[in-house]
Amino acid sequence: MPHTYDYPRAALTVDCVVFGLDEDDLKVLLIQRGQEPFAGRWALPGGFVHVDETIDQAARRELQEETGLSKVYLEQLYTVGDLGRDPRERVVTVAYYALVRLGDHRVQAATDARNAAWFAVDDPPRLAFDHDAILALALTRLQGKVRYQPLGFELLPPKFSLTRLQRMYEIILERPLDKRNFRKKVLSLGILEELDEVEQDVAHRAARLYRFDERSYRQLVKDGFNFEL
């Protein structure tokens, strides 16, 4: 197809920051690059946008091709277009981010990625391109969201203890929270449903389990609130 705008043009890519959570860490999904530039280096999953797909489609396709992950809700994060961020040529990238339950997603490398794996966000390998900066941006966005949106539906297992929920906030915010204060605030949001079940197979006294009430949770995402922790 001839280009109407007949000048040199930037290439367009997408990159995906996928966060997952385990007991101890916030994790990010990375792939090991199979080809130059940065062959062997870890990077965010992503790649070139085809001319006949939307950028959202490109993000979903690249994530699936490179890591095997599908059915992930990717939210647009930011578009980064600094000069010289790719040694090959001018490349502008639309960054996306997503939260997933670690247990739900078996990761497998595919296509031009050698390898795909989860890394702790607070101790990632040195990344290709400007992916360190994009990861930092996604983390800041996530930490910012804690302030005015409920969080956890996409990260926690369907049933969880309040200790687990608090631990999630502590991991994301990177600081300890006061237990009594946390419980009071989180219960007052009206998005938690107390279950008639307790934890199984734990060494300590089994704690009560909760789950999110999806309807009030979604409503609160929409309405926002102020969650001073």
Next chain:
Amino acid sequence: MPHTYDYPRAALTVDCVVFGLDEDDLKVLLIQRGQEPFAGRWALPGGFVHVDETIDQAARRELQEETGLSKVYLEQLYTVGDLGRDPRERVVTVAYYALVRLGDHRVQAATDARNAAWFAVDDPPRLAFDHDAILALALTRLQGKVRYQPLGFELLPPKFSLTRLQRMYEIILERPLDKRNFRKKVLSLGILEELDEVEQDVAHRAARLYRFDERSYRQLVKDGFNFEL
């Protein structure tokens, strides 16, 4: 320069949603297109990103070229890449938005824009491309920000009455607010400085003037809050 990634590629543009405020309305800055497609139709100022400039630079350059506006703080809004949004070819656009004091900026059309002018946001002309949708997105973002950030520094004159400030919120939120409640909340934010001056040349009883304390205002932008109105 040869393309490393040698496939048809999307063209990349920027578009700017610039909001201004007068006594009665929230306004948006539009240009009238001088060429096809959509010749004669009003549109957001914007244009193609050059291969040797950042996308931020492109947004500032296009805004200045097409409307004469410079020194505007443009914030990235969203990147829109639907297929078929431009009849010429595949075009992905990075949308920016900005708030400006209407009085500070004399608007003048230039380059390929026939004309540039301010339009009331609630009654804009039919726009070229998908610019209606981009304008709606910017308005939603602005209305969302009211909830957790102070607003007005970029929109109001340096000195203003509380009535003027309330009117700004009412215009943006598109609903009336309770005067007593509004004053109590806005004063409690600690970002307003009461001046030893009153309004000049007004028909009604002259009201006390205020200005923003820039330092605490900026701090609150950074920290966020919950402004239930």
